[in-house]
Amino acid sequence: MKNKFLEAGQIVNTHGIQGEVKIVPWCDTPEFLCSFDILYIDGAPVRVTAARPHKGNVLARLEGIGDINAAMRLKGKTVFIDRTGVELPDGRHFLADLMGLEVRDADTGAVLGTVADILTPPAHEVYVVRGEGREYLIPAVDEFxxxxxxxxxxxxxxLIEGMES
Structure with missing residues (x-):
């Protein structure tokens, strides 16, 4: 069962004295997070009145947050998005949906384990697969x-040689 709400970033600081917050996005791009009119914080919807990318992060104004003191209270909070209505390009998936999936060898059908973590270095994601005392690091590219x-x-x-750690 897919979660309706997905973790999308974390409020890490304030910006200025007008109540803007700085969000580190956990999405492919800051622009993706800027496209949402509503974010969810502590389970409650919060309207985004303005958002812009800034040095790889998002600077956002949130309804009801009008000064630095109100913004400070949000520091450390995780922001969520509602997946409803989000169209991903073909072949793209929310990382949260891949966590816990069973991983099978394409040639033998053997179960290798489950997706336990997803690393996100600059080039492409790497799936960390754990099972029966083994761990595999599998680059998320069509070749594998x-x-x-x-x-x-x-x-x-x-799999190729060297993926098992």
């Missing part, structure tokens, strides 16, 4: 990831 079936609950991958 042959099928992603979120609804079916699995990934099929082709």
């Amino acid at each position: 990831v042959k099928e992603i079936d979120v609804e079916g609950g699995f990934l099929r991958v082709r």
Whole structure:
């Protein structure tokens, strides 16, 4: 079951004295997070009155947050988005949907483990797969990831030497 709300970033600081907050986005780009009119903080919807990318982060004005003191109270909070209505390009998935998926060898069908973590270095994601005392680091590229079936609950991958740590 997919979560309706997805973690999208964290408020790490204030910006200026007018109540703007600085959000570190956990999305592909700050622009993606800027496209939302509503963010969710502590389970409550908060209207975004303005948002702009700034040095890889997002500077946002939130309804009801009019000064630095109100903004400071949000520091450290996780912001969520509602996945409803978000259209991802073909072949793209929310990282949260991949966590916990069973990982199968594309050639043998053997279960290798589950997606335990996803690393996000600049080039591409790397799936950390753990199972039966083994760990695999699998780059999220077509050469190694042959099928992603979120609804079916699995990934099929082709391993090469050196992926097992």
